Amino acid sequence: MCVKIILMSNYVSHLECSFSKKRYTKDKIHNLSEDSKPILVKYDFKKILTDYSYNDFVNRHTDYPGFWKYLPLLPINSPNSIIDLGELITPLIKINVTKFPKNSKIFVKDEGRLPTGSFKARGLALAVAKAKEFGIQKMAIPTNGNAGAALAAYASKANIESIVLCPDDTPKININEAALQGAKTIVVNGLINECGKIINDLKDEMGWFDVSTLKEPYRIEGKKTMGFELFEQFNKNLPDAIFYPTGGGTGLIGMWKAFHELKKLGWLNCKLPKMFAIQSETCAPIVKAFENNQRHAELWKNANTIASGIRVPAAIGDFLILDAVRESEGSAIAVSEQSITDFRDAISNESGLLMCPEGAATAAGYMKALSMNLINENDQVVLFNCASGLKYPMPKITHTINKDNFSKKDFN
Numbered sequence: 001m002c003v004k005i006i007l008m009s010n011y012v013s014h015l016e017c018s019f020s021k022k023r024y025t026k027d028k029i030h031n032l033s034e035d036s037k038p039i040l041v042k043y044d045f046k047k048i049l050t051d052y053s054y055n056d057f058v059n060r061h062t063d064y065p066g067f068w069k070y071l072p073l074l075p076i077n078s079p080n081s082i083i084d085l086g087e088l089i090t091p092l093i094k095i096n097v098t099k100f101p102k103n104s105k106i107f108v109k110d111e112g113r114l115p116t117g118s119f120k121a122r123g124l125a126l127a128v129a130k131a132k133e134f135g136i137q138k139m140a141i142p143t144n145g146n147a148g149a150a151l152a153a154y155a156s157k158a159n160i161e162s163i164v165l166c167p168d169d170t171p172k173i174n175i176n177e178a179a180l181q182g183a184k185t186i187v188v189n190g191l192i193n194e195c196g197k198i199i200n201d202l203k204d205e206m207g208w209f210d211v212s213t214l215k216e217p218y219r220i221e222g223k224k225t226m227g228f229e230l231f232e233q234f235n236k237n238l239p240d241a242i243f244y245p246t247g248g249g250t251g252l253i254g255m256w257k258a259f260h261e262l263k264k265l266g267w268l269n270c271k272l273p274k275m276f277a278i279q280s281e282t283c284a285p286i287v288k289a290f291e292n293n294q295r296h297a298e299l300w301k302n303a304n305t306i307a308s309g310i311r312v313p314a315a316i317g318d319f320l321i322l323d324a325v326r327e328s329e330g331s332a333i334a335v336s337e338q339s340i341t342d343f344r345d346a347i348s349n350e351s352g353l354l355m356c357p358e359g360a361a362t363a364a365g366y367m368k369a370l371s372m373n374l375i376n377e378n379d380q381v382v383l384f385n386c387a388s389g390l391k392y393p394m395p396k397i398t399h400t401i402n403k404d405n406f407s408k409k410d411f412n
């Protein structure tokens with residue numbers, strides 16, 4: 001195999017406010033911009049192209065087979081900053097179940113196989129690696145579960161303290177795994193945005209770095225690697241549509257950013273996918289804004305869904321999600337709670353893939369997009385199964401037998 005190792009600082013040119021486009025230095029750690037909007041990382045594409053071809057980018061000889069391998073388009077200063085928990089390129093698994101049209105071409109990107117069992121590993125790995133470079137000692141996060149677990153794991157490995165605040169009805173496993181992996185884990189009688197407010201109120205006094213979704217520039221840099229993986233897995237091509245369960249929207253915005261970076265490098269020449277932001281009918285601020293032709297979403301009252309990862313009543317990057325959805329000619333679609341459980345059960349049952357509720361929501365979203373004629377039956381689509389189904393409560397088993405007194409009919 002062709003081995004190409006280039007020692008580098010990194011290829012970041014500067015940071016930029018996603019709203020005002022005002023520039024910020026890469027040499028300092030940031031939260032939101034002066035306009036209270038997310039700050040994004042910008043790269044020097046010319047410089048990347050003098051050192052790398054596309055083949056080098058994907059085949060780079062590396063000890064790290066997972067998302068860390070895309071180093072030229074990551075913001076860390078050196079391979080020494082990598083925090084290794086055994087990341088991998090997550091598989092694309094073709095599925096079909098009786099609920100889908102017979103000739104459908106559906107691939108599930110199974111993110112539950114990443115460290116800590118969810119794609120939150122991608123974002124937090126990068127955020128923690130950068131925080132480490134800046135000498136940060138305490139990181140705090142509001143979470144519906146998976147982000148807290150990922151922060152806990154990567155921060156512990158990097159020897160950084162982590163503080164996790166989650167709603168009191170977060171799935172138990174999520175709360176426990178964060179605590180067991182070393183985070184100071186605190187349960188709050190409120191929703192994720194209310195946990196975020198507590199962190200914001202206390203962070204200066206406590207010396208916490210706030211690592212809330214899109215309130216620092218680097219989680220999205222980790223999440224965008226899903227876009228690189230898809231492009232590589234589809235052999236320099238992309239699916240017709242991507243269905244993404246949308247909470248804070250980091251992954252959707254991140255993939256859209258990744259596609260444009262590959263395009264600017266001249267490596268991507270295919271058509272871009274339609275991006276579908278999927279939410280639950282019982283927490284659908286982005287869908288409401290999309291339908292009302294607004295650029296920003298209003299706070300969703302009484303948010304509630306079994307898909308806890310997308311129970312996000314207000315997203316700081318709302319306009320970035322909506323921009324990507326509109327630019328891609330996709331849509332924002334709300335699905336019912338019943339359809340989430342129905343698809344979770346059907347896919348788990350028929351395809352051997354244990355879906356998390358958020359992943360199941362994308363399947364319901366796919367069927368809804370079909371019925372609205374937004375896509376065709378023979379379009380290639382990717383559904384995101386963002387976390388291991390093992391993290392969530394599952395249906396109860398009701399069949400029991402008595403070991404001393406059973407018969408054939410017990411097995412009917």
Ligand SMILES: *Cc1c(COP(=O)(O)O)cnc(C)c1O
Binds near residue numbers: 120245246252310359
């Ligand atoms: C966080 C999360 C989401 C939402 O991801 P965003 O990029 O924040 O929109 C969806 N599903 C699961 C399982 C999650 O943990």
